[in-house]
Amino acid sequence: MLHVLAVFAAAVLFGTTGTSQALGPEGTTPLAVGAVRLAIGGTGLALFAFALAHRHRVRADRTGAAPPLSLRSLPATRARLRPLALMVLTGACLAIYQPLFFLGTERNGVAVGTVIALGSAPIMAGVLEWALTRRVPSGAWMVATALATVGVVLLGLGGGAAGSGAGGTDPVGLAGSLGAAASFAVIANAQRRLLDGGWDPFTVVGAMGASSAVISFAVLPFVDLSWLSTAAGLAMALWLGVATISIAYVLFTWGLSGLTAATAATLTLGEPLTAAILGLTVLDERLSVLAVAGLVVLAAGLALLAWGSRAARDPRPFAVEG
Template structure:
């Protein structure tokens, strides 16, 4: 028989791999733009990614809700056929479904907790975080260059997520998370080129506005990651949490998209690039992310998503024929080391036989 500690460790590893899979999807964003829509502005492409991807997630969530609502409607019809109204016990059974992995009954994605004002507030806060990430990130890269802007945004995201989670949930991330985050962030720094002569982008100064923009991007990520985690902790299904959050973000970003130059979107490459971004880097990626986040602290999930620059670097070398340097090797190794610190589970304690 598998011990509870070993089973829990396996579930944690599986959840971590789901988040890593999501980060791999995130990492294809830059390559998709370079190959499909090189003339599109990053800001317009980012808006299109959120609008179309968020709308797709919302549709997936609505379909899932209708599927979950079917047992309830069936129970009511059965009650009417018997000449009696469906009892409250029947209704409760209709809105509950078994969790075979834990042997318990858990609410379906139409549970009553989903319509509470506090849950709707979490959806709104998460949507604002998703929408705010795009302009904040691009402000940082425009002011201080891609290397410094990306480093500060990606490097600060797991740190700010850990601090925010600590403040909101009163749970310290732990030493293991801190070590993994430092190692992985150092790998991001090496990959960004900030240690290269000229700081990677040849800019000698770092502006306060640029730093605030990049830190704002990291904070925006922390906000929507933690709000999603809180929704999942309240029993929201992953599809419902992501569909509501990104569906609302799509509404926020629609005016931004409509006021952008969309000439690139009328070409086949632009359409294919947008489709990839919407389906793979949003719908698929955040479905995987939410399923992993359900069993992981938000701080740990944020650190695991640093696989994104690793993926982007590998794709840049393989598909875009970017230069493969010793610094890239060192950066990749540091990133892999940081991720392994989190994904390799601790050995569960041996069970002591009861001799009494």
């Protein structure tokens, strides 16, 4: 039960990301908010995750169990460089994900931007895995992909607020959400490969946090951070960094270690659900009838994807969320 609560709590925390940014001070940019979020959250995630990974190694030593792989346990050869490169790649993709995700929510609203990004992400991850491994997806996955694609198209055509005359989703914002989804797809497949190779989940996630934080700190001198001097700006940065990155990813990783793939996939649907509810209620966003239809169709695709995952392979935590 604790693992279920951990993953669901993480999904809810992830789902507050877009609304938190929307409620923040004026004068922010997607790049600045994303960089600050990861500078804080990536650092905290690395500290938490590496501490838990060390605890796992100590416990393995005490019980005589085979310890998970770590960079220190490998010789300084290609055996170490290849997994290190994959870990750095996940951090780079997480850093890229941030401004693209916030661009999508800024241009199209939290409900539409978040659901497009999160709804497209598992589909793109599956397509990339198909291309890399030649593993034929299940029939349920194909139907879910078709539904999700139709849902995204409907959102793209009718994402404007009802009665606003917007005439559809902003194309730049749509590109941002889809780009964020593509970044997630790379992360998912890279982490899947590492975990299949015997790496400890917390080592993998901690390395992602550390490398993303390094990239974000390099970006900070080139963005406007004046909004951080306000109470609202500081509160937003701390929430986005500590709550939706550091705490959420640790809960997510730990919770997935004790769940089946089907249960985990279903629980992670709490993220787009939370984002949509907050966007429509807290932010008072309005959607056209076509956009609502798109949300329903996309939700059906995600639900089918969760149902179909009951026959998935090893349910180790290979994917991260927003």
